[in-house]
Amino acid sequence: MMKNDKYTIVLDAMGGDSAPGITVHGAAQATLESPLHILLVGDKEALQKELHKHKYNSAQIEIVHSPDVITMEDNPKSAIEQKPEASIVLATKLVAEGKGDALVSAGSTGAVILSAAKYINRILGVHKTALAAIYPTHNIQNRKDIFSLLLDVGANIHNSHHDLVHFAYMGATYAREIKKIESPTIGLLNIGAEEYKGGEKLSQTYAILKSLSELNFIGNIEGNQIMHGLADVVVTEGLTGNIALKVMEGMASSVKHLGKIAYKQNVLWKMGLIMxxxxxxxxxxxxxxxxxxxxxxxxxxxxxxxCHGRSTHKAIKNALKFAAKSVRDDIPGQISRYIADYEYNHAVNDLEL
Amino acid sequence: MMKNDKYTIVLDAMGGDSAPGITVHGAAQATLESPLHILLVGDKEALQKELHKHKYNSAQIEIVHSPDVITMEDNPKSAIEQKPEASIVLATKLVAEGKGDALVSAGSTGAVILSAAKYINRILGVHKTALAAIYPTHNIQNRKDIFSLLLDVGANIHNSHHDLVHFAYMGATYAREIKKIESPTIGLLNIGAEEYKGGEKLSQTYAILKSLSELNFIGNIEGNQIMHGLADVVVTEGLTGNIALKVMEGMASSVKHLGKIAYKQNVLWKMGLIMxxxxxxxxxxxxxxxxxxxxxxxxxxxxxxxCHGRSTHKAIKNALKFAAKSVRDDIPGQISRYIADYEYNHAVNDLEL
Structure with missing residues (x-):
């Protein structure tokens, strides 16, 4: 293969509600906009058929055949074992073996996380990985970038205060490198502003975060403040993060739902909505x-x-470019250095907490 | 005192952002609409002055003097000890001593809960009390009553699976007696629909709730489903409930905030919003x-x-009537019988879980 690019992104081309149509379309587009190299993992025939529908730079795309796929109906845990040839499993292995630098998938979240956990090493010192959600805040007037990061949103159920501090480093690295925020603000999701709130685990986390000069910790963030955008990074355990994120999603779709009812019920409301x-x-x-x-x-x-299961080709394309950027900026390496320093400096102190 | 009524509700007349103006106004109005008897606890002179501003039935209102008040600036825990004459403390004691049947306060949530915990007995078998939020769902077309109940929303941080089952009984009793729903639906807030989701505590809770024939348990409710209104009662630990509730409140105020921006920015949008x-x-x-x-x-x-700190007199009035209804229907007694039966029937089974 000709490799005229720096980074190889492995795409699970069979993952997602409209795969492989959408995934291949997104990959094709990415090669026209960016020098990244893409390994498309999936049913060879189907992928070739889809590729023919689009313009793309053939030197930047390579197909790796996978005869199987893990669907949303599969139990992720058993499917990882029972379908060793599934696209997400093969894609993960390619990354683990160094044949790719990063992995993108719109398939089952559980399958992606479990497959990664099985084949790809965790960063030294990291006990729990984190799924991070990028969500829009209502701070549309005062910031160029209205998005904040919430993590973890469901890779875990419960986390230790260690994990939460690690999540803060992970989020800060992302915000600094990808969003170019010099000193990203970090908030801890809690039930009140005071340092002692939320039980022992959260107050311990608060104390540690406050003590770390390399993090711009702004204190506890309550549920109603998540969308204010004061914190670039909001740290929480998987269970609470998942619920907070889904409540936001649910409220947004409730507003749309009510809008639809209003549109149908009354001519004046309909005109108002059109305006x-x-x-x-x-x-x-x-x-x-x-x-x-x-x-x-x-x-x-x-x-x-x-990626979201309902991703469009544009979302897939941007995820591929985002992955390439993350490789370029060595996000995992930076997180690794942060956490190594923290563990070194604070392991002893922490024992005394 | 003349007692021409059945129920005596004790009102902490000094609690709330606009107390005692709003609280006295609400109490005065309640006596005109309902035969309940009210003990107004607060600064005697201030309360009398406020009472003179309104029409009320003097046979139904009695003032109990309290020279002190716990404010939002006080630390609730130490204030309960250091201000034994504060209105909320005296009001709680009146209820504890049987001089009142129920307590209403718009003061500091922490002070209300801690004062109650200090002076009023918990129901036998109940380890944790629960603060329950009544919130609007978007189910505005298919239900007469669009409100559901979420509990706990912050009386606790963490709860056991026992507590969560108790919360289900509490919510079901409320929905059946106050909302007159024959077989209220109960949901468990979780990160997925499957029974095994959310860790050991939540899957244990799921198994117990499913086994209880007297509860109409409909399974796990995800964050985005809270506002669908499928469950009349949503059960969760205090930390997650508090965060979920505040995210809902925050999203609602974000929508208003965006509306205000739109109103100012563009004449067409302004007209649309007016329509x-x-x-x-x-x-x-x-x-x-x-x-x-x-x-x-x-x-x-x-x-x-x-009551909310920002309660209007109408909210106070309705809270007083709601309290009287709860006494009439003996909500605490019904919860007590439910929980006694559950503890008796399931204590042995539960040990084997």
């Missing part, structure tokens, strides 16, 4: 998840981007 | 927390209603 449509479109464009492509999974030695 | 104002008003009226008055605190032998 507002420009604003709604503008809002949609600045809060568009497609621009970001996917949710990074931090804590592995290689970068992994989990 | 929609009828719909927004209608929505506000069906989702109006004032109608419900406050958040019940379950698990004590006496009923306690915590």
């Amino acid at each position: 507002l449509s420009g604003g709604i479109k503008k809002l949609n464009s600045v809060t568009d998840y497609e621009e970001y492509g996917g949710a990074p999974i931090f804590g592995f030695e290689k970068m992994i981007i989990k | 929609l104002s009828g719909g927004i008003k209608k929505l506000n009226s069906v989702t109006d927390y004032e109608e419900y008055g406050g958040a019940p605190i379950f698990g004590f032998e006496k009923m306690i209603i915590k």
